Amino acid sequence: MVGEQRVDSIHYSLLTIRLKWIMDTFGIGLSIVLVSVGALGYYAFVFLPAQFHRWRCQSLRAFAKAIELRTQGRYGDTDLLVRLALTVSARLGIEGEERKRLELAAYLRDIGMVAIPYALLNKPTPLSPMEQLTLARHVEIGAAIVEQIPGLSAVAPLVRLHHVEYAVQPDAPLSAHLLAALSDLMEIAHHAGYGAALSALQTGAGTRYHPQVVQAIEAALQAHPLENWAPLRRSAALWVGLVLYPLKDLTRLLVELTRY
Amino acid sequence: MSSERRGQLRKRYRLWSGLLSAAALVILTVAGSPIQQSGHLLLLLGLGLVALLAELLLIRYPLWYGYTDRGIWMSVSTPIVTAVILLYGWQLGAWLDALVTFGAGLLTARLKQSRLRWVWLNTAQSVLCAAGAGAWHPIAGISPIESALASPLSAALILLSTLVMYSLINTFLVSITVALAEGVRLRWVLHESLLNLPRETLPTFPLSLLLMAMLHLYGFTGLLAVLAPYLALRQAFILYTRQHELYHQTVRSLGFLIQRAHPYTGGHLQRVAQWGRKVAERLGLPPERCELVYEAALLHDLGKTVLDERILNKPGRLTPREWEQVQRHPQLGAEILISVPFLNPIVPWIAYHHERPDGKGYPYGLQGDQIPLEARIIAVVDAFDAMIGGEAPSQQRQYRRALSIEDALKELRRGAGTQFDPTVVSVFEQVVQEWLPLSRTMRVARSE
Structure with missing residues (x-):
């Protein structure tokens, strides 16, 4: 915590120094223009795309929620899984577009379960091998559904691989292995608790799960034990969003005006 | 030439x-x-x-x-x-x-x-x-x-x-x-x-x-300074457009999900949505609100995706236990939609679309003005399309016969004040009267 605050303050003082340098070199008039151009560029090319991604994830939460209600939560809390996936992906070096894809796939991974019979999904007794095969079809069905949605077709391969086994397909993308391990973690944790789930991952490392992924999950859970995961710290993002929110309405107003 | x-x-x-x-x-x-x-x-x-x-x-x-x-x-x-x-x-x-x-x-x-x-x-x-x-x-x-x-x-x-x-x-x-x-x-x-x-x-x-x-x-520098905000504005426009696309895409995909859970006839959801929007327009709601009514009517049965499809597709009458399950669907739909911030305004309409003005509806038993107007619109329109047999053709053969349009309107009028909102019913009658000749020509065209 203390470290983060210090980094923040260093960052801010650097910003003021830079601002002062701009003012000294270009004069007040031009530097106001330059800074506002910079702010606008940040808004359009950094803030808005990030917000767009948030929007998309939020809209996908509806699908995840529907599946969660249909399966009575036995495949785990999707919101928690997404947060875990984001934390662990940082440790695995999954970044940029791949990280975004991972997040979207985490929401959509079980969408194929809409096509699996309700009785099978909610069967209180263990499934027979035949029934397990039927259940496993949700992977293919889900990938087929996601492929149909324009703009999400890039996510379909991850959905298809979200129960991939390390021994079968070791060359699958790291994010797919991560998704597979986390899906099982959440599922086992729902039945038997987090301790049992983690030890199941550890025994499966190298055969069922990617060893590197298991290691990263372990490290992440050691740093923040799952039982007391606090809500995400969003204060900074919230403040930036609140300050810039009127700009969104300005854009909207312009569009409204030009429509007539 | x-x-x-x-x-x-x-x-x-x-x-x-x-x-x-x-x-x-x-x-x-x-x-x-x-x-x-x-x-x-x-x-x-x-x-x-x-x-x-x-x-x-x-x-x-x-x-x-x-x-x-x-x-x-x-x-x-x-x-x-x-x-x-x-x-x-x-x-x-x-x-x-x-x-x-x-x-x-x-x-x-x-x-x-x-x-x-x-x-x-x-x-x-x-x-x-x-x-x-x-x-x-x-x-x-x-x-x-x-x-x-x-x-x-x-x-x-x-x-x-x-x-x-x-x-x-x-x-x-x-x-x-x-x-x-x-x-x-x-x-x-x-x-x-x-x-x-x-x-x-x-x-x-x-x-x-x-x-x-x-x-x-x-x-020349001044020109560059204008070009940069121009580019930013352009990007904002593009993202704004994509956001709208995303919105419609989400609503459409959720609609497909409902179709899968409950095999309606193809037109049921579309018809209900279009009539709902027309009625909202006639009642003088602002255009954005009418658009939302359209989407809410399209998604009103979202909760059914969660239910057991054996109950939904059951040909005979439901047991009290099963009926209890079906009565959960408005609340389940609301629960799904509450996780999407930009669909939040329609959540109450979906939660209350089976309420009745006399308080005998489910699941909450609200009365009269406690029910949002949009939910009352959806209730009338949905009931009408179900009565004329537009909801599920496999069901109507079994335990309820489809009514003719005139009989269905009579039924609506009979229920006005108790089961349905009287103002909405009277406005909806006008909408149906206008739609009637159109539907007849369509049916003739289809039979030929």
Whole structure:
């Protein structure tokens, strides 16, 4: 915590120094223009795309929620899984577009379960091998559904691989292995608790799960034990969003005006 | 069209394009020497590059919600050219326009599948436009541009007149070319394009004014400072459009999900949604609200995706236990939608769409005005379509017979005040009366 605050303050003082340098070199008039151009560029090319991604994830939460209600939560809390996936992906070096894809796939991974019979999904007794095969079809069905949605077709391969086994397909993308391990973690944790789930991952490392992924999950859970995961710290993002929110309405107003 | 007429047209078209090219070449040579003398060559090149970039990054803004493939394409090189004409004379403007149009045409020729001849014709047209717009003031004997530029108001007026002149000439030239090339009447083409003229020209005016001011005050750097926010704004527009697409995409995908959970006849959800919107419009709700009613009506049974499909598809009557399950679906739908912030306004409507004004509805037993108006609309429309057998044909055969439209309306009227909201029912009757002849012709067409 203390470290983060210090980094923040260093960052801010650097910003003021830079601002002062701009003012000294270009004069007040031009530097106001330059800074506002910079702010606008940040808004359009950094803030808005990030917000767009948030929007998309939020809209996908509806699908995840529907599946969660249909399966009575036995495949785990999707919101928690997404947060875990984001934390662990940082440790695995999954970044940029791949990280975004991972997040979207985490929401959509079980969408194929809409096509699996309700009785099978909610069967209180263990499934027979035949029934397990039927259940496993949700992977293919889900990938087929996601492929149909324009703009999400890039996510379909991850959905298809979200129960991939390390021994079968070791060359699958790291994010797919991560998704597979986390899906099982959440599922086992729902039945038997987090301790049992983690030890199941550890025994499966190298055969069922990617060893590197298991290691990263372990490290992440050691740093923040799952039982007391606090809500995400969003204060900074919230403040930036609140300050810039009127700009969104300005854009909207312009569009409204030009429509007539 | 006879081959004789076609040959005649082709001859005229060739004559016209030859005339255009000759005029453009003459103008460019006349304009060329002053530029060399005044040493504006470097400025021309820089401006040309910037304008070329702007021309290639067109702005397209959405005109209607949901229809993002339509819209106006706004070119940004015209404002730059008009600003340059006023500040540096028509000679530089004509050359700039020629360079930019030719360059952009060449670079996008593959994309637009246009021929080199078309690119050159476009260039010739733009040269004539720029020259005409610039030479108009001295010829008409309006005050010299230099003195007019001294005061902001007259500068703005002159700029506006230049812009209008430019677009007028452009419209006429392009219309003649199109009429000759396609063999259509000139009057039709002109009529069409003159109607669009204000909508396409006026939005460029503020941008043009800003460009002129920045060029005047800061020179070439000022132009760059305008271009950057332009790019940012363009990006914002694009993302805004994509956000709308995302919204509709989400609603549509959720609709598909419902279709899968409960095999309605294809039209049920669409019909309910369209009637719901019509009723909302008649009741005087604002347009955005009506759009939301449409989406809410489309998604009103979202909760059924969660239920056991054996209960939903059960042909006979439900046991009390199963009925209890079915009664959960409004609440389940609301629970799903609450996780999507931009669909939050419709959550209560979906949660209450099986409530009744007399308080006997499920799951909450609200009464009268406690139920939102939109939920009451959805209740009426959904019940009506279910009564006429539009919901699920496999069910109606088993335990309830489909009513005729007249009987269903009678049923609605009987339930007004107890099961349904009386105002909504009376408005909905009008909507159905209007829809009736349409549906009859459709049914006749289908049976044939």
